[in-house]
Each structure stands twice: as structure tokens, then as C-alpha cells.
Amino acid sequence: MSTEVRVPTLGESIVDATIASWQKKEGDQVRRGETLVELETDKVNVEVSAEQDGVLQKIVKQEGEVVSVDEVIAVIGEEAAATATNGTSAPVEMANAQKPTPPPVQRQSTGALEAMRPSTGSLEAQRQPTGALDVQRPPSPLARRIAAEHNLDISQIRGSSPHGRVTKDDVIQYMEQSTQPTAPIPRVSTVETPTSPVPAVQPQQVGGQAAVSARPEERVRMSRRRQTIAQRLVEAQHTAAMLTTFNEVDMSAIMEVRSRRKESFKERHNVSLGFMSFFTKAVVGALKAFPRLNAEIQGNDMILKRYYDIGIAVGAEEGLVVPVVRDADRKSFAEIEREIADLAKRARENKLSLAELLGGTFTITNGGVFGSLLSTPILNGPQVGILGMHKIEQRPIALNGQVVIRPMMYLALSYDHRIVDGSEAVRFLVRIKELLEDPEVLLLEG
Known part of the structure; x- marks a missing residue:
């Protein structure tokens, strides 16, 4: 059977x-x-x-x-x-009982490489x-x-x-092993001449020697996931009225908290205190103040979501994936850090389940880990908002009438202008800036 x-x-x-x-x-x-x-x-x-x-x-x-x-x-x-x-x-x-026995294949010896190959014999052997x-x-x-x-x-x-x-x-x-130094291989001067009257590659004289003039190319088929990413990114730009607004945040307060608390935090929770938990909490606080950034469009209706499932973009080998931290408003800093670390690790190992990628009400992407200073992130449809984090750089700013050096980060918010007004998007990003620059307020909002 x-x-x-x-x-x-x-x-x-x-x-x-x-x-x-x-x-x-x-x-x-x-x-x-x-x-x-x-x-x-x-x-x-x-x-x-x-x-x-x-x-x-x-x-x-x-x-x-x-x-x-x-x-x-x-x-x-x-x-x-x-x-x-x-x-x-x-x-x-048994699998081949009904198949005719193929005639023996004649092979020509090609030296040491051929000697490494198994000799022809029965399929069973x-x-x-x-x-x-x-x-x-x-x-x-x-x-x-x-x-x-x-x-x-x-x-x-x-x-x-x-x-x-x-x-x-x-x-x-x-x-x-192949890149280890080896003895030089002598050039073979006897090369078969193609029968075609027009050679595929025309040799050129360079320094008295014949050199092949060619521009190497490689055709690589896009993976299924890469094709889907490409299609959805184009769809997002065609279907949404996408705009981006920018601001900057002084990271001094958060960096001071991390420096002062990182050892005790790791000992207590067995996970490092990073920036993502602060940004996730700040986004949740801003979404509560501006709920239309936590919505989606269905026909002529706006679906305002009263839960906060935050997607965290992760760069994997096959392309960007966005696993989701569910109910981020109910999780502590340690729970968020632990979950993001686990999701990112399994994303790079291609071990995420479909359920961990579905849904999401808002997305955070961090191009700063790759050195990006400023970018305009593309919406992760059907969401209407995405926050872009960037590289932290020491820059001079005016503070209380004086020029001081501070660790600054540019923030970018891309939004769907169909349901989010410009003033609303700007105030949303300003709210995130306020929460990040005053972690005590961030804790109260959380």
C-alpha cells in the first residue's frame, strides 16, 4: 500500500x-x-x-x-x-525493477580528478x-x-x-582550503580552436600578450521570498500616499541609564539592556496618544486597533523579515529585550514560524546597525506607520545658549497620508523624541 x-x-x-x-x-x-x-x-x-x-x-x-x-x-x-x-x-x-538497464557509460580518464570518482558498476553497488x-x-x-x-x-x-x-x-x-598558496600551474599553449568563424570573445594585445576582453556576469534567480519582498514594496508605494517626516533625538539620557544599569539588568534578567526596548516603549506611548498611526484602511473604513503588536525588522540572508512582538504594551523592558533577541536569532537561522510574522500594527526598523545616517523607510502594508532608527553620532548642538557635543540620532517616520495628517505625524514623532529624551516619563507612560 x-x-x-x-x-x-x-x-x-x-x-x-x-x-x-x-x-x-x-x-x-x-x-x-x-x-x-x-x-x-x-x-x-x-x-x-x-x-x-x-x-x-x-x-x-x-x-x-x-x-x-x-x-x-x-x-x-x-x-x-x-x-x-x-x-x-x-x-x-525494487524501485528500479521495471526500468531497463541503461547501457554502460564510457568515460575518459582526466587524471587525478577522475581517479577520485567511483568506478562505474551496478546501481546497487x-x-x-x-x-x-x-x-x-x-x-x-x-x-x-x-x-x-x-x-x-x-x-x-x-x-x-x-x-x-x-x-x-x-x-x-x-x-x-582552496585559497591556500599552491604551486603555480603552467599555462597550456595547445587550445582547441572553435569551428565558428567568429570567436565569442575577441583577444586583445596587452603588453605583448594576448588578453581576453570580457566582462563577467552572473545570472542568479531571485528566491521566492526576495520576489515577494520586491512585489510588496512596490505595492506599498503604489497603494499608499506615503510621506516621511524627520526629527532627531538626544540619546544622552538613555545611554546614561544603560551605562549605569546594564550590569545589574543583565544579572537579574539574563539579557542585555539595548536600545530596542526603549524605542518599543516610546512607540507604544506615542501610539496611545495618536491612535490613527496604529490603524489600517479597509475599503472606506479605518480600523483603529487597541492592541500594540510591534513589528521589528530584521535583516536576514533572504531579505528583510519582520517578526512581531505581541502585546508590547503589557511587556516589561526585560521581556521585550528577550523576545526581540530570540526573534532576531531565529530569523537569521530561518526558523521563524508563519504565526510570528503575521499581523503587526506598527513597525520599527533600525538601519543604524549597518551605519545608515538617514533614510526613508517604506511602509509595511497594511500598516500606516513605520519608524526608522539610525546611527548615533556625536554632533554639536545648541543647548541653553551654548554649543555642546551630544550623541544624536536622526529619526524618520513614514506614514500613510490617506488617514494620517501631516501635523499628526509630526506630533507623533515629537512625542517619541520627548519620551526617549526623558526615560522617567517613558517608564510612566509604559
Whole structure:
């Protein structure tokens, strides 16, 4: 009896996915709960596991194909069906019993590289777990991407995991070893001449030697998530009347509090006291004073939200993701810091669930961690407001009739002018500035 492997429900508004990588190949034995395939969606990657023990009889959808929810992508047969009459397990032979034996492939020796390859033989012999390169599991998506970016042949990289799967660390180690000094390789003067009368690349004389005039290019397909990010950012600019207003904040008071309390805070809560908890609390206080910044538009209605789910933008390898801190108004500084640290860590490891990315009533993005001095953040629809933090710089300012040096940060608020007036946006940003420059008021507002 065979069981179909189908695409599971992926989450709200997500109806399809892309096959990122198969962790098993046809003929492999699988165990219940073991990962079969990794799917890439607009927001997160999803692993699909086997629901029974057996043998992966057929892979219906290959890597790179787009599949819909509940679509069949593979078939698992019962383990007993793949057992030979002599009582020994033979999943490979059963999977290929009805296939004609292909003619032997003739190979030409290419020196040491060819000597490293396994000799041609029966399919059964090649599938034995001898540690050869051809039995390793498919490389991880991240490993394939790094290898492609550096023009590496990933088939020549040996995986260090127990099952021989090539990981990111294996590719990086291979690159480091490849950059070690080696003996110079003599140039080969005998090169086959193309039969075409017009060569693809015209050689030029440089310093008495022939040099190839070429401009290297690489075509890399955007990941599904990157395509979605691009589409939604363009949609945000097309559908919202987006404006940005700016202000600056003196970070002296917050930096003094952090310097004075950071050791005791970490000892007590086992988490560092950063800037994000102050900014999250300040945003919540300002949203309470200006509720239309915590709303969204649905048709001809404004939905004013009386809860405060604050999205924190995190830069991950596949692009920006925005996990959400739920009910931020009810959380302490330590709870906010701990939750943001956990969400950011799992975002970079691609381990966030869909539920942690959905919703959100307002977003904070911090370009300052990358050195940005000033920017105009794009709205994270359907939200109508986003706050941009930037780099802290020592700058001269006029204070009480004197020029003094203070740690200053530019703030940017992008907002949807359809329901947020300019004066309202300016006062909202001024309120954030007041709360940050007087942490005692911030604590009272919280």
C-alpha cells in the first residue's frame, strides 16, 4: 500500500510554495517524522516530514517547481513491499525493477580528478553507504547558494554531517582550503580552436600578450521570498500616499541609564539592556496618544486597533523579515529585550514560524546597525506607520545658549497620508523624541 505525500497547509494567504531541496531520493528508506523535503514560501521555509515508515518510491515534483497546497509531491510505499523474497531489504532494486538497464557509460580518464570518482558498476553497488560523494544527501539550500555565488562545483565538496550532506560550513571550509598558496600551474599553449568563424570573445594585445576582453556576469534567480519582498514594496508605494517626516533625538539620557544599569539588568534578567526596548516603549506611548498611526484602511473604513503588536525588522540572508512582538504594551523592558533577541536569532537561522510574522500594527526598523545616517523607510502594508532608527553620532548642538557635543540620532517616520495628517505625524514623532529624551516619563507612560 502506498501513501501520497502532499503539500501541507502553509498558513494564512499562502497558497503555494517552491520545492527548495529534497532530503531523500527515490529508493531511500524513510522513517516516520523524518524530513523528506524543504519548501520555500513567501515568508518562511517549511519542512515536510514522512507520516509513515517505508520507502520513497517516487518523487513527483522536482526542486525548483512551484506546488500548491494539498498537491501530491511524492509517494511512499510500505517497507514490506520493498523486501526481496530472500528476506533481505532491497529498496533500490525494487524501485528500479521495471526500468531497463541503461547501457554502460564510457568515460575518459582526466587524471587525478577522475581517479577520485567511483568506478562505474551496478546501481546497487553505487548506492552502498561507502561514504562516496555520490551517496551524500542533497546540499542545503544555503550551501548551494554560497557555492553558486563563488562559482564552485558543489559536487566536489565533501559533507561533514553524519549523512554526508554538504552544509554552509563545508563550503566555507572548502573555500578557505582552496585559497591556500599552491604551486603555480603552467599555462597550456595547445587550445582547441572553435569551428565558428567568429570567436565569442575577441583577444586583445596587452603588453605583448594576448588578453581576453570580457566582462563577467552572473545570472542568479531571485528566491521566492526576495520576489515577494520586491512585489510588496512596490505595492506599498503604489497603494499608499506615503510621506516621511524627520526629527532627531538626544540619546544622552538613555545611554546614561544603560551605562549605569546594564550590569545589574543583565544579572537579574539574563539579557542585555539595548536600545530596542526603549524605542518599543516610546512607540507604544506615542501610539496611545495618536491612535490613527496604529490603524489600517479597509475599503472606506479605518480600523483603529487597541492592541500594540510591534513589528521589528530584521535583516536576514533572504531579505528583510519582520517578526512581531505581541502585546508590547503589557511587556516589561526585560521581556521585550528577550523576545526581540530570540526573534532576531531565529530569523537569521530561518526558523521563524508563519504565526510570528503575521499581523503587526506598527513597525520599527533600525538601519543604524549597518551605519545608515538617514533614510526613508517604506511602509509595511497594511500598516500606516513605520519608524526608522539610525546611527548615533556625536554632533554639536545648541543647548541653553551654548554649543555642546551630544550623541544624536536622526529619526524618520513614514506614514500613510490617506488617514494620517501631516501635523499628526509630526506630533507623533515629537512625542517619541520627548519620551526617549526623558526615560522617567517613558517608564510612566509604559
